[in-house]
Amino acid sequence: MAPFDPRSLYEWLTDRVSPRTRRNLRSELDSSLLAKLGVGILIVVLVSAVFAPLIAPWNPTAQTLDDKQQPPLGFSRAETQVSQEMVDGEVQIVEETEYIDATVAHPLGTDALGQDMLSRVIYGARTSLLVGVLGTVLAMAIGVPIGLISGYYKGRVDDALMRIADVSLAFPSLVLAIALVGLFGQATVNVPDPFVTSGLSEFLRGLVSLPGGLSYPPGMPETFALPGTVILVVGIVNWVWFARVARGEALGVSEEEYVTASKALGGSNRYVIRRHILPNSVTPILVLATIQIAAIILLESSLSFLGFSGANLSWGFDIAAGREYQTTAWWIAAMPGLAIVITVIGVNLVGDWLRDALDPSIEGEGGGV
């Protein structure tokens, strides 16, 4: 394979976006505060996910039982210890309340095993984004061709494919995902972390000195567990949404005169689909893809929460772990959940931005002159 050149990817992408579309995207971004917020959030989450070993203050899996259940900054935790003491010859039960304060070392607190919540939240972004993006790509790869074929050929093919889609819809996606993961097992792939195996993270972390004489503790996880089954399953479960949208677009576009013209000129069906139908369906599919990334991030966290994921560095997994300490250490469940909410808000805002900028049927609300 040729070496990857980011510039060629950028050119490939911009070649496919018309100047008008670029202008619309630009002006919508300029005028909408929410769109800027969404893009900002996504950048932060993306950077956290990619450079987790460089950013996370601690090894997210390092257990320090002495520091367990430390509260996040701004809070303290009361721990009541009950002991029996002899006072004046009588046994008395003495309750001693000790207040545990937050420390700067663990700004979001620690969990029941003394693992740093901030580091776990940063690493959790990897699982969420990887599953969200790869799952969406897979769903798109299955759904879009089916939808295009269904909408282009119409008739029997369409009927058959749409009945299959109906069957797929009749299974709630979470239930189907649980069933598939539960029945086929939770295979995870351990991907080596290039920042750690190359020694880069160790080197860079050594350079940074923190105020107060603290230094970055060394030793980050060398591999990263990619929940393989989950990615496959969320892709399979969500194909039907892409199929529906692609079909709707294909139905509309295939009625257009230029498609008839192209066929009259002897264009093969494959050619017409590739040349006319697909390019005209790109915008709604792109908008749907953003919505699906958000949906799949939520689905992944649900699966992890229910213990059907296999990933142990995942926001949903930590929320499930935090449930057991809901009476004493609320932050264990709260922090990863906030991370999910913020990430999904970011994705949804970007989705709104794309929709408002690209979809002319949603524009033009209200009366004009």
Next chain:
Amino acid sequence: MASFGRFLLRRTLQGALVVLGVITVLFVLRHVTPGSPVDFIAPLDANQETRRAIAEARGLNEPIYVQYVDYVLSLVQGEFGFAYRSSTAVRPRVFSKLPATLELAGAATIVAVVLSIPLGVLSATRRHEGPDYAATLFSLLGISTPNFWLGVMLVILFGVQFRIFPTSARPVGLIDAAGHLVTVSGGVGFPLDVAGFSDAFATWLRYITLPALTLGTYFTALITRLTRSGMLDQLGRSYVQAARAKGLPETRVRYHHVLRNTLIPIITVVGLQLGTLVGGAVITEQVFNWPGLGSLIIDAINARDWPLIQGSLVVVATGFVVVNIVVDALYARLNPQVMD
């Protein structure tokens, strides 16, 4: 309305086909997943002889198509078979869990519809004002919050910190509560045990509040968003100006004319999202130890108890199909153009 009858018949036949598809998919899944059913049924120390007997008794030695036909026929007759583990009949187990899930989904739907539509209308008609910003913020938060986390947070806040609502279980069901209004002989007798009923109902309400909020928030947010954007789209149409020009009160323009047309696409989306509602119910039941179908499904999957998995999923899918037919009928009633 002959065409409406034909429409309904066509949709029912399509629905039956979908249910058959679901049954088939489950059959295929059962046969491609690793592990023989005998492993799950037989005791660990069973010898070959016993295992063969079990396979024989459960019809596992028949050719695959015979097994398929048997399986479809028995499901169609309402025979769901026996669970592997406990050898109890599947059907009563599934149906005994159904009311809890239906109550939860129903309560969440009511919460969602009652809150979201006025909120969406308010948001659209007072665009770029305080209520609009509040509703937009709420709906953005609502569609971005995983419901299980919301549930856990509600438990921490209202169950642990303030102790306002109970955090788990379902001591009474609606049917139990209604039981107070019925005498032992089955008829409605006098004097009615109204006090008993209202006590039981209040308990039910207290226990279902947090789960229903947990499950309903996403839908409230989703429908608010859809109502807002749909209303904004419709408010710009000429018929709205024409309705105002003939002097109709604004309330009637908004609700009778605009909202009616806004609801048409919303109904479709909500019908499609019912699967999400069931999925949400499954996970909400886990958070609140709500003894419904969701817990049963998860247990069945963990135990790989196929008759139980099939039974509960067929019931879920059938429910989905039936509700979608109702949604389509409603859609056809609201949108006269769909009938031609």
Next chain:
Amino acid sequence: MEDILRVEGLSTRFFTSDAQVNAVESVSFDVRAGEILGIVGESGSGKSVTALSLIDLVDSPGEVTAGQLWLRNPPLAESYPEAAHEDGEFVDLRELPDRTRRSLRGPTFSTIFQDPMSSFNPSLTVGEQIAEAVEVQRRASATPRSTRSRTDGYGLGSYLLDGIVPGRAYTDDASHERAVELLEQVGIPDPDERAREYPHEFSGGMLQRAMIAQALAGEPDVLIADEPTTALDVTIQAQILELLREIQADRDMSVVLITHDLGVIARMCDRVAVMYAGEIVERGTLGDVFDDPVHPYTQGLIGSIPDLDDPRPRLQPIEGNVPSLRADEMGDRGYFADRCPKAMEACLDPQTERSCDDPEHAARCVLADDAYDPATALPDDYFEEGSDD
């Protein structure tokens, strides 16, 4: 004939984020009882916005910014002395409370819109929509205006009750019967049957008839017809115009007929106002305007009508394009001067309306009472610099 509506100096502007558009600029005209007044102009000349300004339905970001809309209505003048004219006969609509203005829609002003297909609600039967208009009229005449609440006595509570309580629906059997009657009056066959059908089951012409029926339900004093035939086939257009004429004569209503079609004007109207770039450039009786136009724009319009008897082989088009109406681009320049073949130095100042010899006939043009003076004529390329875009 007496005036029933006098519009004086009406201006309507649209304020978008990057521009101010002066859609209607200082427009004055009057409507007399029992007449058909035509307002003619190209698209974008502000004629529809003028109509919407009358019934207070200019959508945001538009706003009526100046002018008086005097309606002859002595009872209203008595109820709202602060809005009344000193003669006690007229009230200024702009000074009335919103709810009172709303209550005039239907009973005082009914409107027929351009495209019947999009002006009916697609999901309600035609009969119900007409019955609603009947109901508006019935309630308006039954309830004294002063007792009305903010929602005209019809809030969300009433709406919900109407839907739930049997026999409390907004429209009742009587209003439905009246709707069928009205459909019959506008020449729709099988009105009973058609009333139960939805808009998409009607043809364009039939639906425009239904819209006229709906407008008649309010028994209006003034019927505003905004391009009532533009969306229709030519053969249907003639029928609809004929119908409008008949009902106008039968009921002795006033009609404000808005159109871009001079043929329609010639055929229907008693008096005419010609609009250009948000202004009325000329108004007068049909004869004045058609036979003796003063303003070069009117002359151009009349000149562009094909005339079989005219020996000249070619039509006379008006050179140039309609201006943009954006305040920042137009400045003080006389609107038509840049296209006018007879532009003079005097035209560079904003023009006020001037009467011609005939008191009915007025034009916003120097030529109304002055002769063309070639000595001060502007050179042909006078407007070309600076008008690049």
